[in-house]
Amino acid sequence: MLRSLTYEQAIAEALRQEMERDASVFVYGLDVTDHKKIFGSTKGLEKFAPKRFFGTPLSEDAMMGVGLGAAINGLRPVHVHIRVDFLLLAMNQLVNMVATARFGSGGVLKAPLVIRAVIGRGWGQAFQHSKSLQSMFAHIPGIKVVMPSNAYDAKGLLISAIRDDSPTMFLEHRWLYWMEGKVPAEPYTIPLGKARLVRRGKDITIVATSWMNVEAYKAAEILARKQGVEVEIIDPRTIYPLDKAALVRSVNKTGHCVVADYDWEFCGFSAEVAALVSEKCFGRLKSPVTRIAFPHTHCATTRPLENAFYPNAVSIIRAVEKKLQLKPTDLSGEEFYSWENRFKGPF
Amino acid sequence: MLKLHLEFYKKLYLIRKAEEKIREHYSEDEMKTPMHMSMGEEAIVVGVLEAVGKQAQAFGTYRSHALYLAKTGESDMFFAEMYGKATGPAKGKGGSMHLALPDAGVVMTSAVVSTTIPVAVGAALANAYKKNGNIVVSFFGDGAINEGVFWESLNFACLKKLPILFVCEDNDFAIHSRLKDRLGHKPITKVVSQFYCHTDEASTTDVYEIYEITRNMLAKMKKSGMPGFLHLKYYRYLEHVGVNEDFDAGYRARKELLPWLEKDPVKVQRDRLIREGMKESVVLAVEKKIDQQLEKSIREAQKAPFLKKEELMQDVYA
Numbered sequence: 161m162l163r164s165l166t167y168e169q170a171i172a173e174a175l176r177q178e179m180e181r182d183a184s185v186f187v188y189g190l191d192v193t194d195h196k197k198i199f200g201s202t203k204g205l206e207k208f209a210p211k212r213f214f215g216t217p218l219s220e221d222a223m224m225g226v227g228l229g230a231a232i233n234g235l236r237p238v239h240v241h242i243r244v245d246f247l248l249l250a251m252n253q254l255v256n257m258v259a260t261a262r263f264g265s266g267g268v269l270k271a272p273l274v275i276r277a278v279i280g281r282g283w284g285q286a287f288q289h290s291k292s293l294q295s296m297f298a299h300i301p302g303i304k305v306v307m308p309s310n311a312y313d314a315k316g317l318l319i320s321a322i323r324d325d326s327p328t329m330f331l332e333h334r335w336l337y338w339m340e341g342k343v344p345a346e347p348y349t350i351p352l353g354k355a356r357l358v359r360r361g362k363d364i365t366i367v368a369t370s371w372m373n374v375e376a377y378k379a380a381e382i383l384a385r386k387q388g389v390e391v392e393i394i395d396p397r398t399i400y401p402l403d404k405a406a407l408v409r410s411v412n413k414t415g416h417c418v419v420a421d422y423d424w425e426f427c428g429f430s431a432e433v434a435a436l437v438s439e440k441c442f443g444r445l446k447s448p449v450t451r452i453a454f455p456h457t458h459c460a461t462t463r464p465l466e467n468a469f470y471p472n473a474v475s476i477i478r479a480v481e482k483k484l485q486l487k488p489t490d491l492s493g494e495e496f497y498s499w500e501n502r503f504k505g506p507f
Numbered sequence: 508m509l510k511l512h513l514e515f516y517k518k519l520y521l522i523r524k525a526e527e528k529i530r531e532h533y534s535e536d537e538m539k540t541p542m543h544m545s546m547g548e549e550a551i552v553v554g555v556l557e558a559v560g561k562q563a564q565a566f567g568t569y570r571s572h573a574l575y576l577a578k579t580g581e582s583d584m585f586f587a588e589m590y591g592k593a594t595g596p597a598k599g600k601g602g603s604m605h606l607a608l609p610d611a612g613v614v615m616t617s618a619v620v621s622t623t624i625p626v627a628v629g630a631a632l633a634n635a636y637k638k639n640g641n642i643v644v645s646f647f648g649d650g651a652i653n654e655g656v657f658w659e660s661l662n663f664a665c666l667k668k669l670p671i672l673f674v675c676e677d678n679d680f681a682i683h684s685r686l687k688d689r690l691g692h693k694p695i696t697k698v699v700s701q702f703y704c705h706t707d708e709a710s711t712t713d714v715y716e717i718y719e720i721t722r723n724m725l726a727k728m729k730k731s732g733m734p735g736f737l738h739l740k741y742y743r744y745l746e747h748v749g750v751n752e753d754f755d756a757g758y759r760a761r762k763e764l765l766p767w768l769e770k771d772p773v774k775v776q777r778d779r780l781i782r783e784g785m786k787e788s789v790v791l792a793v794e795k796k797i798d799q800q801l802e803k804s805i806r807e808a809q810k811a812p813f814l815k816k817e818e819l820m821q822d823v824y825a
Contacts, residue, residue: 186636211636216663217659217662217663217666219656219659219660219663221625221655221656221659222624222625222628222656222660222662222663223625223659223663224625225622225623225624225625225626225629225656225660226625226626226628226629226632226660226663228625228626228629229625229626229627229628229630229631229632229633230629230630230632230633230636231629232609232614232615232626232629232630233564233614233629233630233633233634233637234633234637235632235633235636235637237629252622252656253622253625253626253656256619256622257617257622257623257626261615262822262823262824262825263600263822264597264600264601264605264607264615264617265596265597265601265605265607265609265615265822266595266596266598266599266600266601266822267598267822268596268597268607268609268610269609269614269615271825272825301823302823302824324825325825326824326825
């Protein structure tokens with residue numbers, strides 16, 4: 161049965177259904193049980209408290225290690241971080257221990273640990289409440305990195321991540337929490353490592369991650385309406401493992417590639433895609449790969465600079481115009497950032 | 508009782524002899540893994556592990572030769588790992604600093620100070636969750652006391668009343684830096700005792716004494732449901748990493764070692780066996796058997812194959 165659910169409800173439902181299915185699944189983290197329930201994404205888990213649903217002391221590094229210890233001892237922990245930035249306190253456990261547990265045991269241990277983290281822009285969140293960091297996480301062998309961009313994917317990918325025997329980072333952009341989508345009531349899985357064709361098009365490929373899918377979709381809709389350009393959007397959904405074939409197939413077809421990544425540009429995921437495309441699609445490319453990502457600076461609090469930091473649908477439209485040598489699109493009367501209006505302070 | 512003492516001795520002797528064998532062969536440069544030798548700490552590991560029992564799960568550090576050998580009693584895979592061979596528990600991917608055999612209860616050891624402590628706490632959480640009655644022992648050195656994650660882990664274990672025994676093996680050195688130069692607080696046990704757990708401390712090389720201290724601790728833990736913390740002192744005979752003495756380096760004097768050598772844990776236990784009536788010929792026979800076991804382990808490890816190159820890419824994901 162398909163119903164309309166928000167992203168946050170889809171996540172909460174995936175957690176609840178997995179906890180009902182498998183007694184080894186538990187959910188923990190700072191403030192997961194409080195009245196706000198991590199933007200509502202842990203609502204409905206109260207019946208599992210305190211054994212399988214509990215808040216923790218402010219000890220990110222130890223709590224990451226606790227998740228690893230529980231995972232290698234047969235449980236399936238889901239560790240939640242309300243800001244990816246806080247998770248940096250746990251990088252030692254993540255990189256030195258979680259990522260290597262299997263390799264270091266010669267394949268004996270497995271660490272089915274899911275690490276959920278809220279990423280991205282809010283409202284004046286500055287440089288310590290707004291990072292994404294998928295490139296950094298995906299850089300580390302042993303960890304899978306998942307970035308669902310809609311409610312349907314959020315539920316299916318989270319269930320897959322929980323059932324997966326490898327540690328998985330699950331990165332959720334906070335603006336996506338209120339996005340609605342059709343979601344089946346029953347549990348289902350989406351394979352990790354399978355991209356989604358968001359929009360079919362023949363003229364240009366946009367590879368978009370997380371929130372950038374929303375921006376890319378908006379840009380594509382305007383470009384189709386005003387320029388007659390058909391954009392193809394590919395959402396990799398998982399940064400690692402990466403569905404390289406899906407990206408290559410699309411770029412071979414269109415000959416143009418824009419990567420719209422929600423992370424720093426330098427040494428970022430967008431560079432990885434650019435390298436892949438130049439290696440695999442070299443003869444078919446009609447223009448160099450264009451990258452749209454965060455500039456090599458920090459997110460500022462003040463709104464004009466915050467706006468300058470984050471790329472959006474307009475940046476994508478301008479990039480496409482340049483690549484296809486189009487006249488500037490008239491954007492008067494177009495609405496952007498439709499989700500920001502729901503996002504007032506302090507969060 | 509003599510039987511138990513002999514069991515203790517067998518383990519102490521196995522550990523000591525295995526490390527002597529490492530010292531003998533290390534310069535051949537076939538064991539290409541940094542050795543952090545256990546010499547001096549044998550009684551702590553053997554005594555604690557005997558008290559907690561076979562079912563217990565142990566987590567350790569990069570200095571875990573003693574832990575591995577005491578817990579598993581085997582030396583074939585041990586030496587295979589030292590020689591980097593496919594027949595080692597981690598198929599040579601881990602080496603000396605990552606010795607583990609999870610099925611035998613040596614779950615994980617690591618090369619970064621304090622990093623297995625929260626993992627041990629998580630394992631204890633899982634045991635409590637599953638109500639399987641298993642206890643976890645977390646071994647670490649006095650250097651780990653300086654790490655934030657130790658206090659985070661202790662706090663959480665005490666908060667959740669987890670079935671875990673923390674064992675601080677204090678050799679006074681974090682690499683070459685003495686404890687007194689690293690502590691901005693009152694003695695370790697005194698500070699830890701402010702947490703909701705049981706604490707005890709000792710400075711002894713007598714394996715039986717350590718066994719008894721641990722048993723008392725376990726009884727208290729069982730009664731209250733609170734974690735335990737043991738602070739046990741020993742002296743590191745050799746350099747931080749490597750198979751040699753380092754008294755010429757200037758940071759410590761050889762005369763510090765001498766009183767510890769007099770009460771060497773292996774010697775203390777051997778003397779006890781003789782004192783309590785075991786014939787020396789019996790002890791010698793036991794020693795010979797272990798010597799032969801080790802000779803065989805080393806021969807087989809030297810002959811064993813390495814992993815194929817392709818296997819570098821395996822075991823990264825499950």
